[in-house]
Amino acid sequence: xxxxxxxxxxxxxxxxxxxxxxxxxTELAAARVSLAQGRWSxxxxxxxxxxxxxxxxxxxxxxxxxEPSTVAWARDWQLVEPESTDxxxxxxxxxxxxxxxxxxxxxxxxxACRRVALLVPEDPTPWxxxxxxxxxxxxxxxxxxxxxxxxxxxxxxHHAHHLMVARLAERRPDAGQDPLHEVYDFxxxxxxxxxxxxxxxxxxVVAHAERYRVLAAAGSEPADPVAAGHWVGRRxxxxxKSAFDWWLQYGRDQHPRNRVDLNFLAHAKxxxxxxAEAAALFHRIGPHATPHPWSYPDRDPFDAFxxxxxxxxxxx
Numbered sequence: 279x280x281x282x283x284x285x286x287x288x289x290x291x292x293x294x295x296x297x298x299x300x301x302x303x304t305e306l307a308a309a310r311v312s313l314a315q316g317r318w319s320x321x322x323x324x325x326x327x328x329x330x331x332x333x334x335x336x337x338x339x340x341x342x343x344x345e346p347s348t349v350a351w352a353r354d355w356q357l358v359e360p361e362s363t364d365x366x367x368x369x370x371x372x373x374x375x376x377x378x379x380x381x382x383x384x385x386x387x388x389x390a391c392r393r394v395a396l397l398v399p400e401d402p403t404p405w406x407x408x409x410x411x412x413x414x415x416x417x418x419x420x421x422x423x424x425x426x427x428x429x430x431x432x433x434x435x436h437h438a439h440h441l442m443v444a445r446l447a448e449r450r451p452d453a454g455q456d457p458l459h460e461v462y463d464f465x466x467x468x469x470x471x472x473x474x475x476x477x478x479x480x481x482x483v484v485a486h487a488e489r490y491r492v493l494a495a496a497g498s499e500p501a502d503p504v505a506a507g508h509w510v511g512r513r514x515x516x517x518x519k520s521a522f523d524w525w526l527q528y529g530r531d532q533h534p535r536n537r538v539d540l541n542f543l544a545h546a547k548x549x550x551x552x553x554a555e556a557a558a559l560f561h562r563i564g565p566h567a568t569p570h571p572w573s574y575p576d577r578d579p580f581d582a583f584x585x586x587x588x589x590x591x592x593x594x
Contacts, residue, residue, distance in 0.1 A: 301534070301536075302531075303337070309338075310342055310345060313411075315345075322355070327365045330463070331534075332402050333434075336403050336406050336435070338534070342368060348372040350369045353369060355368075369390065370393070374390075375410075387411055400431060402428045405431070406437060409443065418445070433472075434472055434473070443464065443465055447488035451493065451496040462485055462489075468481050477528075477539050479524045480539050483546050501576040518546050518550050537563055537568060540562055541566075541567060541568040542570075543559055545572065545586065546573045557590040
């Protein structure tokens with residue numbers, strides 16, 4: 279006889295929080311539900327409305343691509359509309375995420391993205407799919423080449439710059455708190471190249487957080503970011519002040535990945551000990567937490583986000 283189930287409220291493992299890749303895009307979330315039910319026409323309409331807003335298109339396609347059934351429904355879409363390049367791009371990016379979860383071969387994902395890139399030469403999204411794949415699996419020269427392909431098509435591509443920062447931060451983990459590390463140079467260069475109102479102005483904060491992630495994982499920084507000295511040095515304070523000042527002037531919510539930036543900025547302000555400023559950012563974030571930069575070596579990222587948010591709101 280099989281054992282009885284554990285009593286309600288005891289003995290059950292708490293499910294990990296699932297971060298929503300759609301963030302605050304309600305139209306995307308609704309289309310994703312329809313796609314999961316096999317109604318791909320809502321996704322077709324969503325992508326047609328998105329047009330050549332490349333950051334929004336990349337955000338929407340990567341969020342849709344992460345759903346387990348997307349490859350199957352994208353193929354169904356192509357059976358009905360074989361001329362649809364949107365369906366082909368969606369399938370190729372979804373194959374990337376399947377490869378990252380070891381449910382498809384990486385070479386199949388590479389081939390799918392390269393094939394569709396020939397059909398839509400102006401679209402950076404197939405190259406973004408390849409960059410997402412090689413950021414985890416590829417050589418550094420491949421990552422740099424793919425980043426250049428994305429940037430050639432959309433110089434301010436938000437997601438691509440974040441992927442590049444994350445990869446560069448992983449260089450030379452034994453260098454420790456090197457203020458001349460290449461990730462800082464890259465982030466400063468990209469921020470300077472972008473228009474004054476571009477959210478790429480926050481890349482130096484992203485670089486600071488990503489470098490901490492690497493150092494904490496290597497054991498050269500405390501696992502608790504508040505206990506680390508990473509956010510309290512002179513250079514760090516200058517970076518955080520410039521980023522917060524930029525947000526006060528330009529930090530509108532129109533950008534599709536705005537909540538990603540706000541999570542990085544709230545994390546930085548909380549670690550810096552600026553509770554009131556962090557609280558203002560947490561208010562703007564609302565329920566839209568992101569796994570990064572809250573992923574530490576020793577705790578669940580959502581628990582880390584919630585603890586920081588509660589502490590900031592409680593002391594502000």
